[in-house]
């Protein structure tokens with residue numbers, strides 16, 4: 205008897221490879237580690253039955269929500285891949301202002317348009333198609349993370365199918381160890397989250413944005429200035445500097461951008477004004493200042509910057525130190541792009557906010573990530589070598605990495621505090637002693653250490 209309302213694909217079945225890889229965002233897909241089977245789950249019961257099937261068959265369990273892991277973490281050899289893509293449910297409760305959403309719901313494409321109808325907002329991922337599942341489990345650097353904090357801080361409860369095949373609720377009181385781990389363990393989490401219960405916030409009344417475009421020759425000057433002032437800007441402004449090659453152009457430009465999340469145009473003008481006082485503003489190629497924008501416009505920009513169907517090589521670092529050390533260390537990543545689609549972001553988290561007690565526990569004032577975008581499989585190795593060397597230049601000012609843009613099969617950096625890492629291992633040993641869940645994908649043992657320090 206079929207025990208699933210969804211579909212179980214076994215290796216060798218028609219369409220098996222498509223079920224394994226078809227929903228992986230990155231076109232650089234790992235066909236060398238296909239799972240034993242894929243369960244396209246439609247309900248919570250499917251997930252429970254899927255975990256029980258894996259226990260019976262001696263498979264590990266891997267999970268996919270939105271499929272946006274750059275490193276395709278959901279594709280694991282000898283595992284049952286539980287794909288939650290067909291299990292999409294959303295419910296907002298106006299009395300508690302909480303929204304309950306299944307993990308494959310897309311933050312920008314689905315959750316926020318739905319919440320907007322109630323005048324509410326959730327700080328989901330920047331690119332609208334990112335699934336909330338993987339995003340929230342690793343912390344979630346959502347809209348205005350600088351001022352509003354990590355998206356995972358807004359999780360009030362999770363429903364989880366555990367390694368025993370039981371569905372449980374985890375929050376501050378019940379199964380609090382699982383609740384603690386679900387906010388930062390990322391792909392090392394030992395359970396399948398079937399629902400998130402999330403705190404929402406009021407939809408900002410007025411969104412505005414500032415964009416200054418500079419020639420990359422001014423990189424050192426502009427970034428040194430930004431480095432010295434970003435911590436003074438209102439916490440209602442998301443500040444991102446990036447280099448990218450605009451459509452139709454033949455060379456990258458440096459964009460210094462601010463998006464303000466205020467309620468009125470006057471508040472927006474005031475919040476963004478410090479970014480307009482850039483001493484190099486007269487040399488800007490383009491200046492947009494405090495122009496009204498919409499969430500839809502911002503999300504469309506993100507979609508354009510992260511086009512689907514391409515090969516991505518991605519790496520990142522949390523940076524710290526004075527401008528005279530940080531700016532030269534990041535120069536190659538920003539100015540030496542090996543393909544026209546490549547872009548590098550500098551994301552302000554300053555002044556740093558204190559984090560609640562949760563597994564997510566490593567950050568610094570500046571987040572830096574490079575996305576090498578291309579289409580030629582023959583260039584993967586050469587482009588990865590460029591990325592490795594650009595990231596190596598940052599080592600002297602690197603404190604660690606963010607799971608969301610990392611790939612442990614290439615290099616390992618710290619991604620948690622030491623105490624949190626120890627606690628996570630203790631909880632895992634207790635909750636999943638047999639290692640049912642596939643856990644971190646890496647070339648060797650995961651040590652939470654910067655590779656040049658181990």
Ligand SMILES: Cc1cc2nc3c(=O)[nH]c(=O)nc-3n(C[C@H](O)[C@H](O)[C@H](O)COP(=O)(O)OP(=O)(O)OC[C@H]3O[C@@H](n4cnc5c(N)ncnc54)[C@H](O)[C@@H]3O)c2cc1C
Pocket residue numbers: 229266267268269270271272273274276277278279288307328329330331334335336337338339341342343344345346390391392393395396397398510608609
């Ligand atoms: C275009 C693009 C833009 C991005 N923008 C941002 C951004 O703005 N901010 C940011 O923080 N990150 C961003 N990311 C990174 C993204 O958040 C992570 O890759 C995240 O893991 C994606 O979640 P997912 O559910 O779509 O991924 P998936 O590939 O489906 O999941 C990744 C892994 O998370 C675990 N997992 C997922 N769901 C569950 C579950 N229900 N239960 C248990 N484990 C689960 C599994 O180990 C799984 O393999 C972006 C990625 C892309 C491709």
